[in-house]
Amino acid sequence: MKSSATAQEVARLAQVSQSAVSRTFTPGASVSEDTRNRVLAAAKTLGYRPNALARSLITRRSRIIALVMSYLQNQFYPLVIEKLSQSLQKQGYHVLMFISDLEETDGVLAEILQYQVDGIVMASAMLSPDLARQCAESGVPVVLFNRVPDISAFARHSTSSVTSDNHRGGRMVAELLLARGHRRIAFLAGLEKSSTNLERERGFNEVLEAAGVAVFRRAVGHYSFELAKEATRELFAGPDLPDAVFVANDHMAIAAMDVLRQELGLRVPEDVSVVGFDDVPQASWGAYRLTTVVQSVEDMVEATVELLHEQMREGTHPRNVVIPCRVVERDSVRAAG
């Protein structure tokens, strides 16, 4: 395995000092046109590429961002990987993936820190609040993606976050369902302690309450496809059925629609209206045409990158950015009248 040439070897061939070759590859460093060309020529014939690891050791910037996720079943997250990775690549950063279950979360942080990452984005509702704090304590910029710092004052003041306006989104869903005349409205929850679920449900409940309508029934799907199916069966057991369900995310909403139609023989939206959250690509597929709340991955990623940069500069305070969201109506909610 021929390892790549070193700056030393390039210097020798180009008849300049090693410093000169380093400068040639450092944007903004001062090298004469002549030296630069000699170096470039030599580099080319030797196939030279600066060793990013050695560079990082001395500059103290690895240009690596850790991305921590716990499950990719929900298509929302692959989209995040794609957009975030592309956006970061354009700026010379790269994404190091960490897949973490709830259990092995502590070890993950240790690994991340060993790589001297320049930042961490935690993009999963399923991560322990503890890990978030640990990261922040390490002094590495952290931005929580699609989740909010836990209630401890410490986390709030040391960690940035970007979420969409889950509370507002929950409200909009309740308003829509009420406007369409629904009164027996069920809620299918995700992970109960996740901030996404908490906020969506809070907004949803507020509006229902204000209208004097109680949540008709409630079950928990933990953001899992299979458990959401179970939860749907619960919701639609008994003689008196809901006439609408708000499901805490699209991934579960699709599971719910499958059960409703295939198992229970109910029609959507004629018998039941269904609303999701996220607007994953599958929500617009012909078989589902799910009415949902759109979270803009693009906007969220953009905010994340900006927050990362902010925190890499000294003396900036963490911020919690909230991205507006909106309802996209398709065919899973019955029409007015």
Place this chain on the structure above:
Amino acid sequence: MKSSATAQEVARLAQVSQSAVSRTFTPGASVSEDTRNRVLAAAKTLGYRPNALARSLITRRSRIIALVMSYLQNQFYPLVIEKLSQSLQKQGYHVLMFISDLEETDGVLAEILQYQVDGIVMASAMLSPDLARQCAESGVPVVLFNRVPDISAFARHSTSSVTSDNHRGGRMVAELLLARGHRRIAFLAGLEKSSTNLERERGFNEVLEAAGVAVFRRAVGHYSFELAKEATRELFAGPDLPDAVFVANDHMAIAAMDVLRQELGLRVPEDVSVVGFDDVPQASWGAYRLTTVVQSVEDMVEATVELLHEQMREGTHPRNVVIPCRVVERDSVRAAG
């Protein structure tokens, strides 16, 4: 930003040499029980973590594997990220993501090599055959995932690959469709020059030909959801319609089913049978229940990791591993008789 403690500082606190602290963090190195404990204690109070970058510089192993992909729309690939990342993590390796379009593929390689990755897995049918060669030339182990080296003798002998048995899979689909009495069978192609498409179509055609049945019609969807919709419209235009379609992957097959049912008002499988390839999670969703050829992500990932290890050892030859595949029957192909 408090940067982490160094081995030097730990050594001072523990009253040992820096070599001693290095040894306690190097599995298999010889340290007395006593020194080890002193070092561990000191490390703990200082929150010391070995700097992986500095270590890599000297060991010449970064324990980083580059994963190159070009699109994550097809849910098959997120699964690969998840499984591969988990498997590698267990062995102390990590995945650095590279999202690459067909155009900017050259720059990507340069970036990858700067990070001194220990291996590269190229997991996308959409990558230029050229990039594969470049990687191999750099001397870094490369394994092609779900694609095969191009026809040049050089690539064949320098690059490992893992694919499922696409050729056999294509044959099985043709056999199934023939057995169900279909004679007007269309093919909806993916990227025409990709090895997955080539092999699947070749196997498919072989069996049809042997049975004296010509491919009824053919269109190209380039593995894109939108283009697959277009292609489906082409296939089902005119007075004489196909009674079955083999679609080169599930992602496109779902697009096809949407068009068939929503736009064209055809029933699956009563009017048309549809078969896909991959068995992505969505294929089993209630609204589709797609009959398809399953490629085992687990087996493919396992083989990939093994191949990576093989190539990291000197003196091993690249291999092309072919994973068996099988048909899973659901409800998108009409029953016998």
Place this chain on the structure above:
DNA sequence: CTGAAAGCGCTTACAG
């Protein structure tokens, strides 16, 4: 088992 020393491949003051 242990420490002093060399060195991995780079960047960056420091003099000129």
Place this chain on the structure above:
DNA sequence: CTGAAAGCGCTTACAG
């Protein structure tokens, strides 16, 4: 603009 030199944080022969 340029080179010699120090040093980033580690590992690993080499002597003891």
